[in-house]
Amino acid sequence: MGNNMSAIVSSTHGIRPSKRTEQIRYAIRDVMLIAEQARAAGKKLLSLNIGDPLLYDFPTPPHIIAAAHRAMLDGRNGYAPSAGVPEALEAIRAEAERDGIRNVQDVFTNSGVSEGIELAIAALTDPGENILLPSPGYPLYDAALLSVGAEGVPYRLDESNGWQPDLDDMARQINPKTRAIVVINPNNPTGAVYSVATLRGILELAARHGLVIFADEIYSKMVLDGQPGDQPFVPMASLTSDLPIITFNGLSKGYLVPGFRIGWGIVSGPKQEVAHYCEAIQKLMRARLCASHPMQFAIKPALEGDQSHIHVVKEKLRRRRDLTVSVLNSFPEISCVAPQAAFYAFPRLKIKKSDTEFVRDLILETGVIVVPGSGFGPANAEAYPAAYHAAADHFRVVFLPQDDVLEKALRLIGDFAGQG
Numbered sequence: 001m002g003n004n005m006s007a008i009v010s011s012t013h014g015i016r017p018s019k020r021t022e023q024i025r026y027a028i029r030d031v032m033l034i035a036e037q038a039r040a041a042g043k044k045l046l047s048l049n050i051g052d053p054l055l056y057d058f059p060t061p062p063h064i065i066a067a068a069h070r071a072m073l074d075g076r077n078g079y080a081p082s083a084g085v086p087e088a089l090e091a092i093r094a095e096a097e098r099d100g101i102r103n104v105q106d107v108f109t110n111s112g113v114s115e116g117i118e119l120a121i122a123a124l125t126d127p128g129e130n131i132l133l134p135s136p137g138y139p140l141y142d143a144a145l146l147s148v149g150a151e152g153v154p155y156r157l158d159e160s161n162g163w164q165p166d167l168d169d170m171a172r173q174i175n176p177k178t179r180a181i182v183v184i185n186p187n188n189p190t191g192a193v194y195s196v197a198t199l200r201g202i203l204e205l206a207a208r209h210g211l212v213i214f215a216d217e218i219y220s221k222m223v224l225d226g227q228p229g230d231q232p233f234v235p236m237a238s239l240t241s242d243l244p245i246i247t248f249n250g251l252s253k254g255y256l257v258p259g260f261r262i263g264w265g266i267v268s269g270p271k272q273e274v275a276h277y278c279e280a281i282q283k284l285m286r287a288r289l290c291a292s293h294p295m296q297f298a299i300k301p302a303l304e305g306d307q308s309h310i311h312v313v314k315e316k317l318r319r320r321r322d323l324t325v326s327v328l329n330s331f332p333e334i335s336c337v338a339p340q341a342a343f344y345a346f347p348r349l350k351i352k353k354s355d356t357e358f359v360r361d362l363i364l365e366t367g368v369i370v371v372p373g374s375g376f377g378p379a380n381a382e383a384y385p386a387a388y389h390a391a392a393d394h395f396r397v398v399f400l401p402q403d404d405v406l407e408k409a410l411r412l413i414g415d416f417a418g419q420g
């Protein structure tokens, strides 16, 4: 090995990773390290940390599995076109049309919404630029920004107002380096659904400052409240055709196949404004070849076939949401705003311990796994201490488990919080 080589691979420290990865965390899975310790010590684990319905009693609708299976038997096992197979792209466009999204300029499929978010961020931001992120929020956005040398700037979600975005705070966070606003609606980790007035307020801000909107609507099929006959969900892009918006959605949650890794992006807005940006996204997509080819054949049957599973899923989730809110609020050390969608709640802790200490001790003592609230705060806690501390007074629970298991876990959490 020459001298150059030994400088890169130091015998004492191993391979030096990039500085850009230093702040990247993903608390949802990071807690598993503590869980493994608890398991080794003989604890039975109760997982309320991962938003995967397949871990519980939410089976995939058989026609969606059959479509992917058929595609494999039909030999759709080579590379697909980079943006996606035409049948899938047409089905996505048709659903966007049904949802009232106009001025669609581009549609593409990805390996989950996760990959779409990464590509859309990489195609938009240069080092030193930033994107506004909800706080608390889903940690992938910060990670994707850090990995391209850009920054996530948190805006406040207001717990005292049902976790709606605080528009004044959002306006204050915009600076000349800001390129986009991420709107996660329905939200992870709070389960909030945003009012149309709030969405319009965000659109006005974006218009005034020339910003792109990333509308992450992956939980759009899981809105739990609303009267029969109400429009169940209002996609942000259906409120305007004059602004650049990328709507992200996919099969993972609404169609119960997170392991298929199928998501998509829909770019809407004025053609001349989005054309160069779309081409940049397409270039990155060509470089990574394609999303899973056979799995894309599940998209049309999912969006256009039998939807009856959604009713069943929502009924279970409504019951488990109500159970979660009532059990947690019965403990004086916890208060929980009722989620309106998805399968997450983000209760506040009124105890002396920090959220990370609480979660570590909870896992080791009881085997119940939840995620510390700070895992949904800004990655750069030093730059944004207020946003970090606001998230850190909380924890996230997933209310997917069967009623009896869920109730047992929630009571263990409450009793444990009562011990300080």
Ligand SMILES: Cc1ncc(COP(=O)(O)O)c(C=O)c1O
Pocket: 051, 111, 112, 113, 114, 115, 138, 184, 187, 188, 216, 218, 250, 251, 252, 258, 261, 262, 263
């Ligand atoms: C808000 C949000 N966006 C994106 C994702 C990732 O979805 P996918 O499985 O399509 O990559 C998740 C997954 O939990 C999520 O909660």
